[in-house]
Amino acid sequence: MSERTEEIDTSVFGERTRNEAKQIIARYPESRSALLPMLHLVQSEQGYVSAAGIHFCAEQLGLAVAEVSAVATFYTMYKRSPCGQHLVSVCTNTMCAAMGGEEIYRELSEHLGAGHEETAGEPGTEGSITLEHAECLAACDFAPMLQVNYEYYDNQTTEKALELVKALQRGDKPAPTRGPELSDFRSAERQLAGFFDDLDSTVTGPSSATETVRGAQLAEERGWTAPGMPDDAEIPPVPDKK
Numbered sequence: 001m002s003e004r005t006e007e008i009d010t011s012v013f014g015e016r017t018r019n020e021a022k023q024i025i026a027r028y029p030e031s032r033s034a035l036l037p038m039l040h041l042v043q044s045e046q047g048y049v050s051a052a053g054i055h056f057c058a059e060q061l062g063l064a065v066a067e068v069s070a071v072a073t074f075y076t077m078y079k080r081s082p083c084g085q086h087l088v089s090v091c092t093n094t095m096c097a098a099m100g101g102e103e104i105y106r107e108l109s110e111h112l113g114a115g116h117e118e119t120a121g122e123p124g125t126e127g128s129i130t131l132e133h134a135e136c137l138a139a140c141d142f143a144p145m146l147q148v149n150y151e152y153y154d155n156q157t158t159e160k161a162l163e164l165v166k167a168l169q170r171g172d173k174p175a176p177t178r179g180p181e182l183s184d185f186r187s188a189e190r191q192l193a194g195f196f197d198d199l200d201s202t203v204t205g206p207s208s209a210t211e212t213v214r215g216a217q218l219a220e221e222r223g224w225t226a227p228g229m230p231d232d233a234e235i236p237p238v239p240d241k242k
């Protein structure tokens with residue numbers, strides 16, 4: 001079956017984006033390996049992966065539109081409709097849910113009048129917020145937690161989360177619990193594409209917390225070590241690829 005070839009105008013991606021696409025592609029031995037950062041690059045331009053973005057990636061990487069679409073629709077970090085200035089991801093996976101993550105999500109959803117992957121306000125304008133449920137964000141030791149543009153806000157309560165979202169709507173950027181300063185969704189997407197326009201602001205602030213390393217510290221203090229592998233442990237052979 002032949003692929004449907006629809007004419008889609010990709011001129012929305014100007015010279016700078018095209019140059020940056022070349023820089024991304026040059027990082028890899030095979031151009032197709034550049035697809036994930038390329039999708040972040042188009043998302044940084046438009047706030048989502050549009051049909052034009054998919055065609056642009058296909059053109060630049062010599063891939064079929066269907067191949068790019070398959071990847072763009074598989075990963076939840078690639079958005080199919082325009083995102084707000086900020087993306088608020090509330091973890092509602094097991095640990096966070098047990099600690100109040102569902103209530104936080106419900107409270108924010110009610111306040112914003114927006115459900116999963118919906119946006120309050122005009123996408124891209126100051127104070128607009130896209131809300132989403134998220135699976136485990138690898139910060140269970142700080143449950144319940146949420147992210148704004150993938151930056152961490154640990155140990156949340158419904159009150160703290162609501163205060164944070166109201167501040168974002170006013171145009172403020174409250175500092176994350178750890179890591180770099182808060183920017184906005186599109187700037188975060190540029191970083192995910194590998195472009196750090198303002199390196200200073202990305203490297204200030206603590207990047208780990210006491211709770212994260214507490215287990216390792218306790219083990220060291222008490223002389224605990226993990227059991228080693230026995231010398232005669234059998235390592236199963238790697239099956240042949242047929």
Ligand code: FES
Pocket residue numbers: 091092093094095096097135136137138139140141143145
């Ligand atoms: S369950 Fe929420 S960060 Fe792991």
